[in-house]
Amino acid sequence: MNPLHLRLERPEDLGGIRKVHELAFGRREEADLVDRMRENGGRMVSVVAELKGRLVGHVLFSEVQIHPQDKAEWTAWGLAPMAVVPDHSRQGIGSALARRGLQELQDQPHALVFVLGDPSYYRRFGFLSAHQLGYGDEYEAPKGAFQVFELRPKALKELPAGLVKFRPEFADAVS
Numbered sequence: 475m476n477p478l479h480l481r482l483e484r485p486e487d488l489g490g491i492r493k494v495h496e497l498a499f500g501r502r503e504e505a506d507l508v509d510r511m512r513e514n515g516g517r518m519v520s521v522v523a524e525l526k527g528r529l530v531g532h533v534l535f536s537e538v539q540i541h542p543q544d545k546a547e548w549t550a551w552g553l554a555p556m557a558v559v560p561d562h563s564r565q566g567i568g569s570a571l572a573r574r575g576l577q578e579l580q581d582q583p584h585a586l587v588f589v590l591g592d593p594s595y596y597r598r599f600g601f602l603s604a605h606q607l608g609y610g611d612e613y614e615a616p617k618g619a620f621q622v623f624e625l626r627p628k629a630l631k632e633l634p635a636g637l638v639k640f641r642p643e644f645a646d647a648v649s
């Protein structure tokens with residue numbers, strides 16, 4: 475039996491989630507960001523990977539706002555941050571987490587998921603270049619790094635593209 479357990483965050487996970495981010499990123503900014511967003515509230519989906527009683531991975535999805543030029547603003551998901559502890563990296567845990575998170579979002583509102591990250595990593599889950607599809611980001615992301623995943627068929631065709639704004643906590647975290 476695969477001992478890796480993927481599940482939604484529970485109240486007792488908060489310390490373990492902090493630790494995952496601190497170890498994976500080698501600093502506290504991402505752990506602080508997750509805590510701040512949780513404190514501030516809002517719709518989120520938070521998935522952990524547990525291995526033999528220890529949290530070894532975490533991914534957070536929070537809402538982003540899309541601002542098309544001539545149409546009303548609308549809401550989608552943003553994937554960030556995601557982390558796997560270094561002593562368990564490259565074992566497929568990040569991939570399992572991402573796939574489980576995207577699966578959880580199927581039962582939630584919103585049709586698209588945006589991410590800023592390496593396309594060679596996120597492509598395997600079905601992410602496409604958001605820039606090429608007409609979406610803009612606020613962070614001057616390098617070509618290909620700003621990506622989008624379609625949760626509902628035809629969403630990319632039907633929804634009006636625009637500037638994608640992540641929650642303000644992200645800007646505070648990178649400034």
Ligand SMILES: CC(C)(COP(=O)(O)OP(=O)(O)OC[C@H]1O[C@@H](n2cnc3c(N)ncnc32)[C@H](O)[C@@H]1OP(=O)(O)O)[C@@H](O)C(=O)NCCC(=O)NCCS
Pocket residue numbers: 498499554555556557558559562563564565566567568569570591592594595
């Ligand atoms: C990115 C991260 C979550 C991947 O987790 P993981 O459990 O090691 O990933 P997996 O084992 O599922 O996938 C490993 C594959 O991803 C690739 N990979 C891992 N990290 C990568 C990265 N930052 N960029 C591009 N590719 C990466 C590996 O080369 C490997 O490729 P292969 O399958 O072709 O051999 C993990 O390395 C991590 O926590 N990194 C530090 C934090 C971070 O950068 N998070 C992402 C941005 S929010």
